[in-house]
Amino acid sequence: MTFRYRWKELGLFIIPFLILLLGMTQLLLANRDQTSSLSTRNLPPVQGLIPILGLIALFLTVNIILSFFFSRADQMLLPLVGLLSGLGVLMAMRIGPDINRSTLGTQQLIWVMLGIIMCMVTLFGLRRMQWLERYKYTWAVLGLFLVCVTLVNTFHVKNLDSPTHDQLKLGPFAFQPSELLKICIVIFFAAYLSENRDILAGKGPRFGPFRLPPLRQLGPVFMMLGIALLLFLVVRELGLALLIYSLFLCMIYLSSQKKSYVFFGLLLFALLAFIGYSLFSYVRNRFAVVGFDVVNWQRWTEAQTDFAENKGFQVVQGLITLSSGGILGAGLGLGHPTIVPVVESDMVLTALGEELGLAGLLALIGLYLLLIYRGYRIAMESRDPFNQLLAAGLTSIFALQTLIIAAGNIKLLPLTGIPLPFLSYGGSSVIANYIIVGILLRISHNSALEREGLA
Amino acid sequence: MPLDVFLLILRILLLILLYLFLMQVVLTISRDLRKTAAMGSEVEARTPPVVGHLVVVDSGPSNLLPGTRFDLMPQTIIGRGPTNTIQLPYPFISAEHTRLWYRNGVWYVQDAGSVNGTFLNSKPAREPLPARPGDLIQIGPVSFKLTP
Numbered sequence: 001m002t003f004r005y006r007w008k009e010l011g012l013f014i015i016p017f018l019i020l021l022l023g024m025t026q027l028l029l030a031n032r033d034q035t036s037s038l039s040t041r042n043l044p045p046v047q048g049l050i051p052i053l054g055l056i057a058l059f060l061t062v063n064i065i066l067s068f069f070f071s072r073a074d075q076m077l078l079p080l081v082g083l084l085s086g087l088g089v090l091m092a093m094r095i096g097p098d099i100n101r102s103t104l105g106t107q108q109l110i111w112v113m114l115g116i117i118m119c120m121v122t123l124f125g126l127r128r129m130q131w132l133e134r135y136k137y138t139w140a141v142l143g144l145f146l147v148c149v150t151l152v153n154t155f156h157v158k159n160l161d162s163p164t165h166d167q168l169k170l171g172p173f174a175f176q177p178s179e180l181l182k183i184c185i186v187i188f189f190a191a192y193l194s195e196n197r198d199i200l201a202g203k204g205p206r207f208g209p210f211r212l213p214p215l216r217q218l219g220p221v222f223m224m225l226g227i228a229l230l231l232f233l234v235v236r237e238l239g240l241a242l243l244i245y246s247l248f249l250c251m252i253y254l255s256s257q258k259k260s261y262v263f264f265g266l267l268l269f270a271l272l273a274f275i276g277y278s279l280f281s282y283v284r285n286r287f288a289v290v291g292f293d294v295v296n297w298q299r300w301t302e303a304q305t306d307f308a309e310n311k312g313f314q315v316v317q318g319l320i321t322l323s324s325g326g327i328l329g330a331g332l333g334l335g336h337p338t339i340v341p342v343v344e345s346d347m348v349l350t351a352l353g354e355e356l357g358l359a360g361l362l363a364l365i366g367l368y369l370l371l372i373y374r375g376y377r378i379a380m381e382s383r384d385p386f387n388q389l390l391a392a393g394l395t396s397i398f399a400l401q402t403l404i405i406a407a408g409n410i411k412l413l414p415l416t417g418i419p420l421p422f423l424s425y426g427g428s429s430v431i432a433n434y435i436i437v438g439i440l441l442r443i444s445h446n447s448a449l450e451r452e453g454l455a
Numbered sequence: 456m457p458l459d460v461f462l463l464i465l466r467i468l469l470l471i472l473l474y475l476f477l478m479q480v481v482l483t484i485s486r487d488l489r490k491t492a493a494m495g496s497e498v499e500a501r502t503p504p505v506v507g508h509l510v511v512v513d514s515g516p517s518n519l520l521p522g523t524r525f526d527l528m529p530q531t532i533i534g535r536g537p538t539n540t541i542q543l544p545y546p547f548i549s550a551e552h553t554r555l556w557y558r559n560g561v562w563y564v565q566d567a568g569s570v571n572g573t574f575l576n577s578k579p580a581r582e583p584l585p586a587r588p589g590d591l592i593q594i595g596p597v598s599f600k601l602t603p
Contacts, residue, residue, distance in 0.1 A: 197520060
């Protein structure tokens with residue numbers, strides 16, 4: 001343990017803190033009568049800024065703790081993540097009162113704080129990366145166990161259309177185990193694939209001009225994949241099934257560097273998607289939205305209008321919300337994002353798009369890009385194959401999740417219910433994402449120590 | 456000041472700050488990259504020049520990753536022993552297995568008296584054989600491709 005103050009991180013934190021304070025001020029002001037004038041007498045109460053100030057204080061504490069114990073961990077991750085999750089808290093505060101859940105913002109704030117604490121716990125608890133690598137089957141079984149428990153709960157509820165059907169109730173907390181399953185699956189894939197990478201890169205059965213991966217050695221991976229996909233088909237979590245399948249493809253490609261595997265994976269995916277499309281009506285519904293013509297809304301037929309008002313309501317409203325934001329946006333607290341159903345979690349991108357505008361949305365995507373770049377950079381800087389695969393896989397979770405849900409929001413892909421990392425309301429997702437950040441920080445710290453010859 | 460004007464200013468300031476932050480992160484990243492690049496070139500200056508690479512094509516029974524690159528010095532000796540330029544610590548590689556050298560723009564490969572042999576494009580390289588980039592060099596059961 002060597003002390004080295006993380007000045008770079010502190011410097012990067014300044015603008016996010018300013019943005020959060022500014023956003024909070026705007027939220028407080030936006031509730032006023034727009035035509036009134038602003039004078040020193042009717043300024044918003046400073047107490048309104050307390051939640052954000054608390055968040056800022058927590059990040060500064062983390063900055064100092066990390067300087068003491070993990071001074072070489074990556075310095076750009078936390079400012080990026082902090083800004084994203086701070087904006088998430090602001091958005092929850094803004095949306096909450098409009099959907100009759102006035103404590104939404106406070107809850108999200110508590111989740112973010114718990115998440116940061118979990119991030120620290122992960123950093124301190126994960127003394128050796130080998131713990132993850134050696135007990136890979138334990139992690140896999142743990143993940144599946146969590147989901148099985150949920151499954152039982154699902155059959156208990158018997159209502160597959162309720163948004164909470166995949167939650168696990170532990171006392172006052174409703175917990176979504178699928179968020180943790182993602183991490184468990186990535187750990188398992190990374191450990192198994194890094195152990196068997198030479199076999200994987202070897203020759204498998206031929207199929208035309210392409211080589212299939214050696215199927216027998218990939219058995220455990222396929223089994224894990226199959227179980228996960230089946231589970232999600234049963235609980236109708238299409239988004240998670242998609243996420244896990246694409247994660248699998250990413251990690252296979254990263255460990256074998258063979259494009260033909262990805263090609264085969266996509267072929268198989270197309271086949272599975274087609275089977276799903278013809279078997280399940282809810283899959284067809286999701287796809288119907290993608291092909292729906294919104295631009296010519298003046299010439300909608302009766303059937304189209306009906307579709308836009310019922311099955312396609314959420315996505316069509318989301319598009320209207322986005323377009324009403326324009327380039328500069330309506331301003332935080334000044335739009336009407338709550339006409340979109342489930343705007344606080346799945347459709348939060350549309351709310352942000354309306355209130356921050358296209359410019360803000362592009363900036364957010366920039367933030368995600370930099371976050372993902374940093375994650376892959378951490379993977380590249382690591383020497384150990386397991387750490388490399390793990391960091392790249394965990395970063396892929398962020399990348400794929402952002403891609404799938406953002407594309408769903410803007411009608412490029414079927415909309416599926418997975419959260420936008422850090423911005424969506426939801427405790428388990430925020431905590432799981434912060435655990436991922438913790439693991440990434442730990443890997444970057446370890447590889448920096450190794451590079452400097454201190455470990 | 457009327458409130459809506461103030462809100463407009465806040466709104467635009469928020470966007471400007473968002474982009475300033477993006478710029479700051481990108482600048483920090485590029486400064487970092489430049490620093491690591493400078494560090495890399497320093498390391499390069501201290502070691503003899505790299506004139507070519509061997510890329511693992513088929514790792515055979517070893518646990519080498521296909522695609523792994525080994526740097527080639529103008530005089531390279533490959534073998535199991537610790538004194539070799541490229542050390543391959545596997546039982547099926549001889550202590551001194553293969554010699555590679557670079558003269559007048561041409562690579563030469565010769566077996567250094569190994570048990571499992573050295574092959575250039577499946578031809579045994581008992582005598583020095585000239586090799587071109589793209590040729591397959593088999594060292595025992597492991598195949599490499601010579602690249603510039």
